[in-house]
Amino acid sequence: MEHNPELISSEVAALWSAFMQNSMAYCIVQHFANVNEDEDSIDIIQTAMKNCNYVVNEVKQIFEKETHAIPIGFTQEDVNLNADRLYSDLFTLRYIKYMAATGTAAAAALLEVLARKDVREFFAKTSEMFMKLYNDTCDLLLKKGAFIRSPTIAPMKKAEYLQSESFLSGLIGKHRPLTAIELAHISKNTETNSIGRTFVAGFSQTAKSPEVRNYMERGTEIAAKHETVFREILVEDGVPLPSSWDSNISQSIDAPFSDKLMMFQTLSLNELGVAGYGAAIGTSLRKDLGGHYTRLVAEILQYGNDGVKLMIEKRWLEQPPQNVDREALRNRSV
Structure with a gap:
């Protein structure tokens, strides 16, 4: 059949x-x-x-x-x-x-x-x-010589097992060197914030709604702050900083995109940021990194939640498919 x-x-x-x-x-x-x-x-x-x-x-x-x-x-x-x-x-x-x-x-x-x-x-x-x-x-x-590479590390000379829990937190007042996996996540999350910061900086000067402009300005500040946190971790570890992802933004105030689209793109980048930080938390064994990511992800979640509220207020947020509301059906007027 x-x-x-x-x-x-x-x-x-x-x-x-x-x-x-x-x-x-x-x-x-x-x-x-x-x-x-x-x-x-x-x-x-x-x-x-x-x-x-x-x-x-x-x-x-x-x-x-x-x-x-x-x-x-x-x-x-x-x-x-x-x-x-x-x-x-x-x-x-x-x-x-x-x-x-x-x-x-x-x-x-x-x-x-x-x-x-x-x-x-x-x-x-x-x-x-x-x-x-x-x-x-x-x-x-x-x-074009414009591919942004993550930092390089010296080749590993010998494979071995860990012998001390100090690997998780480091010695008092000092952290052990970053692993290649931790470096990969830091580089990826720096890249995400750089792209997001460039996007919202342009959005902030072209958005028509004052509320959207303010939201984008706030996003620019958050992305710049997070980039700084990641770069400081690299500097502290003596890792060469990757090339900047900064791109030129024109002085145009003529919006190529609707405020609705700009808000949705910002929220999408926000979701990717949360996912990136979550993946980093799961694979970063240094405790200080987990603390950074936990604190930063909370800030992103709050920013994203405020964006959702703004989109609902403006009636720009499309409702995803959802299950039948059985209670509403039961309580419907006859």
């Missing part, structure tokens, strides 16, 4: 999130394409738009087939293609690299909670597409 399973909750969540993220990214990359002056970047920008468009259209088809409501997401109303340049062409490549990396990781991580063959095949193809985009963007950044 032929079996036609309905979408399960994890599949609906994965498809809905993919639609929201890619409809937003498509708008952002459209603006980048419109102001781009770097001929080397044209193919990568076009591929990024093609990938995002593919995801959005595939989710639409699946939802229509299953009679699920199509998300509102982000449309041409959320991007002003006549707006002047806000970010540099180099930042465009760095954004696409970051977008492709997170898209690949998200699609791969989702596979274990997907049951239906068509949904699994869709996310497997999505992961493959974004992985290729990531590699192509890395190659171009390396060619």
Whole structure:
């Protein structure tokens, strides 16, 4: 007997999130394409738009087939293609690299909670597409000498077991050297904050709503503070600092994106920041690092919560699919 399973909750969540993220990214990359002056970047920008468009259209088809409501997401109303340049062409490549990396990781991580063959095949193809985009963007950044590398460490001469619990906290008043895993997380979280700080700095000067401008200014300060914490850890450990992720921001006050899109992008970066800090907490054995991450993640969570409240107040936050409210049905007026 032929079996036609309905979408399960994890599949609906994965498809809905993919639609929201890619409809937003498509708008952002459209603006980048419109102001781009770097001929080397044209193919990568076009591929990024093609990938995002593919995801959005595939989710639409699946939802229509299953009679699920199509998300509102982000449309041409959320991007002003006549707006002047806000970010540099180099930042465009760095954004696409970051977008492709997170898209690949998200699609791969989702596979274990997907049951239906068509949904699994869709996310497997999505992961493959974004992985290729990531590699192509890395190659171009390396060619331009603009790929930001994490710090280097001396080769390990001998593999051995730990013999003292002091490895966890270090000697009194002194911490043991950072492990390669701890360095990797510090570098990744510094990168996330740098991209976020560049984004929200541009958002703060182009947002139309005073509340959104203030929110973005606050985000710039938080990201800069977190970057400083990570850099100070590296300096204290005598680790060479990686190159700065700073990118030029123009003086334009002509908004290329709607306030709604800017808020959603900021909250998305916030979520990635929380996930990055959580992963770092789980793999950082030095107790002082755990303390830093715990304190910083609390600040991000509060900032994100305030952003959600602002989006609800402005009626910009789209409701995710949710289970039936049985109590509301029982209490409905007859």
